[in-house]
Amino acid sequence: MGTAAATRGPLVVWAATRAVLLLCVFKVIAVPGPDVTVDVSVIYRGWYEVLRTGVFPVDDVTWQYPPAAALAMLSPALLPALEYATAFFLLVLVCDAVVAALLAYAGGRPGGRAAGLWVWVAGVPLLGPTVYARYDLMVTAVAVAALLAGVRHPRAMGALAAFGALLKVWPALVLAGTARGRATRRAWTAAAVVAAVLAGGFALAMPGAFTFLTAQRDRGTEIESLGGLVFHVARQFGWSGWIELTYGSMEFLGPHVPLVSNLALALSAVAFGWLLVWRLRARDFAVRTPADAAFTAVLLFTTTSRVISPQYLVWLVGLAAVCLVFRGSTMTLPAVLVVAASGVTLLEFPVGFAHVVASDAHGVALLVVRNGLLVAATLTAARRLWTSTVPRRGRPAAAAVPPSAADPVAGPAADPDGDGEGQARPSRSRT
Numbered sequence: 001m002g003t004a005a006a007t008r009g010p011l012v013v014w015a016a017t018r019a020v021l022l023l024c025v026f027k028v029i030a031v032p033g034p035d036v037t038v039d040v041s042v043i044y045r046g047w048y049e050v051l052r053t054g055v056f057p058v059d060d061v062t063w064q065y066p067p068a069a070a071l072a073m074l075s076p077a078l079l080p081a082l083e084y085a086t087a088f089f090l091l092v093l094v095c096d097a098v099v100a101a102l103l104a105y106a107g108g109r110p111g112g113r114a115a116g117l118w119v120w121v122a123g124v125p126l127l128g129p130t131v132y133a134r135y136d137l138m139v140t141a142v143a144v145a146a147l148l149a150g151v152r153h154p155r156a157m158g159a160l161a162a163f164g165a166l167l168k169v170w171p172a173l174v175l176a177g178t179a180r181g182r183a184t185r186r187a188w189t190a191a192a193v194v195a196a197v198l199a200g201g202f203a204l205a206m207p208g209a210f211t212f213l214t215a216q217r218d219r220g221t222e223i224e225s226l227g228g229l230v231f232h233v234a235r236q237f238g239w240s241g242w243i244e245l246t247y248g249s250m251e252f253l254g255p256h257v258p259l260v261s262n263l264a265l266a267l268s269a270v271a272f273g274w275l276l277v278w279r280l281r282a283r284d285f286a287v288r289t290p291a292d293a294a295f296t297a298v299l300l301f302t303t304t305s306r307v308i309s310p311q312y313l314v315w316l317v318g319l320a321a322v323c324l325v326f327r328g329s330t331m332t333l334p335a336v337l338v339v340a341a342s343g344v345t346l347l348e349f350p351v352g353f354a355h356v357v358a359s360d361a362h363g364v365a366l367l368v369v370r371n372g373l374l375v376a377a378t379l380t381a382a383r384r385l386w387t388s389t390v391p392r393r394g395r396p397a398a399a400a401v402p403p404s405a406a407d408p409v410a411g412p413a414a415d416p417d418g419d420g421e422g423q424a425r426p427s428r429s430r431t
Contacts (some may be wrong), residue, residue: 006114007104010121014100017125018093024129025089033350036133041085043248044135047073048084051206058208062248064219067202067209068166072135092132095141096124099318106148106325115332116325123317123339127310128346134311139164140318143171147291147322150174154183157290158190165191166198170298170315176275177293179285220251220261222307223356224348226371227260228252232359243357249307250357264306271300274382282389288326289389295319295331296381299338303378308371310349313342316377330384337377344370 023029025037043062050057051070057063076087103117124131131137142164150157157174164171175191178184202209221227223243231241231252241254251257275297282289298319302312320335348356348366355363 007108007117010114010117011100011104014097014121017121018096021125021129021132022089022093025132026086031129031350033353036128036130036350037085040088040133044073044088045084048076052077054206056206056208056211058211064212064247066166066169066212067206068163068198069135069168070202070206072138072167075138089132092135092137095138096132099137099141099144099321102144102148103321103325106322112325113327116321116323119321119324119335119339120317123320123342124314126339126342126346127313127317128350130310130346130349131314136168136311136314139168139171140314142167143174143294143315144318144322146171146174147294147319148325150178150187150290151287154178154187155190158187158192159194161187162191162194163198165195166202170301173297173301174290174294174319176279176297177282177285177290179289180283219247219249219306220253221257221264222309223250223252224310224367225264225306225308226303226375227264227306229364229367229371230260231257232356232364232367235359249309261306264304267304268301271304275300278386278390283391284389286326286328286388288323288329291319291322291326292329292331292381292385292388295323295334296378296385299334299374299378299381303371303374308374310345313338313345317342330388331381334377334381334384337373337380341370341373341377344373 020029024031027037047057047060047063047070050060051074056067056070075091076082076084079087079090082090099120100117103120104114106112107114107117124137142160146157146160146164149160157178161171161174164174172191175187178187199209221231223232231239231254234241234256239254241252241257243250244253245251246253278293295316298315302308302316305312316338320331320338323329323331324335344366348363348370352363352366356367357363
């Protein structure tokens with residue numbers, strides 16, 4: 001009864017807010033700003049027509065996705081009686097429901113928390129209709145499933161992470177925090193095998209499977225990114241550059257843009273370096289550590305990216321939700337900051353996008369607040385991940401304790417194969 005009562009409230013709110021999202025994408029409720037459904041009804045539909053012939057849209061520079069993204073674009077064929085966009089929106093709703101169900105189940109286990117479900121229930125609608133008009137929620141569902149499956153089955157985690165990576169690359173980061181030893185070997189081996197099989201299959205079956213790599217390499221600085229703020233401010237002082245729709249997003253073009261784009265890549269390299277050092281020095285792996293590490297890693301690479309599209313926030317909301325399922329997660333404050341950033345993102349796009357394109361005071365203020373919240377979330381998450389897993393000098397790593405004592409949500413699930421070793425060797429955190 002207690003578990004049912006704890007999930008009843010958020011699930012009622014989920015149903016109400018998702019009904020509003022559907023009304024928005026079906027244009028019963030008008031949302032100010034650009035029509036966010038065009039990507040589905042025009043661009044995705046166009047790709048669908050090409051993909052169904054057995055080839056990738058290699059002549060379209062806006063196709064910048066790994067090969068398994070074709071499955072998302074082709075998925076409306078599962079509902080042949082419906083118009084393409086209608087079927088797509090309903091399939092995204094199904095994925096949304098799956099994530100909510102997974103979080104409700106995990107949070108309802110002994111020692112679990114409903115906080116993770118609440119993050120998902122609240123964070124997704126704060127992004128507005130854009131979240132249902134892109135395929136990123138589908139990808140997030142795979143990443144959430146990978147992290148929750150990894151508590152019991154490292155191999156399943158690796159397989160799902162590989163599939164997610166071939167959908168949109170970033171889900172590979174869910175493997176960043178797997179516990180040292182057998183769990184890591186199982187998860188990473190499964191990921192390598194599944195990735196090789198799927199990638200090889202796409203390469204053999206559909207020409208142009210990996211042309212997306214060139215398009216991603218050539219992208220510049222998008223106007224909503226952290227680096228884009230440099231040029232929003234520079235425009236106030238007579239900078240001679242301009243904004244243009246390039247590679248499917250609004251980017252800055254003109255003097256010094258390549259420099260800022262390269263600096264963003266350098267920051268991403270620094271982020272990767274920090275993540276590698278953390279991985280080498282971390283010792284105190286708890287059941288919650290993979291979720292905390294995945295959330296931190298995706299924050300690092302999202303914030304430093306040359307592109308921060310509005311739909312990227314759903315990645316962070318999903319990972320934050322998984323973190324808060326586990327008792328003892330250190331990611332409560334970063335999760336709150338991400339949810340707040342999601343609300344500001346709706347104000348920035350689509351509601352205030354004209355102000356962003358104009359680089360006026362209103363648009364710049366929205367970007368400063370949104371990106372500032374993401375930077376704060378990133379730095380806070382990185383610090384908390386480090387202090388909760390890396391032993392201080394002169395102090396040994398925390399002693400391992402039984403899963404039921406360290407993290408009751410895992411319980412017997414910490415022993416995935418009945419051999420005494422699971423996803424993590426839970427330990428007490430010092431945070």
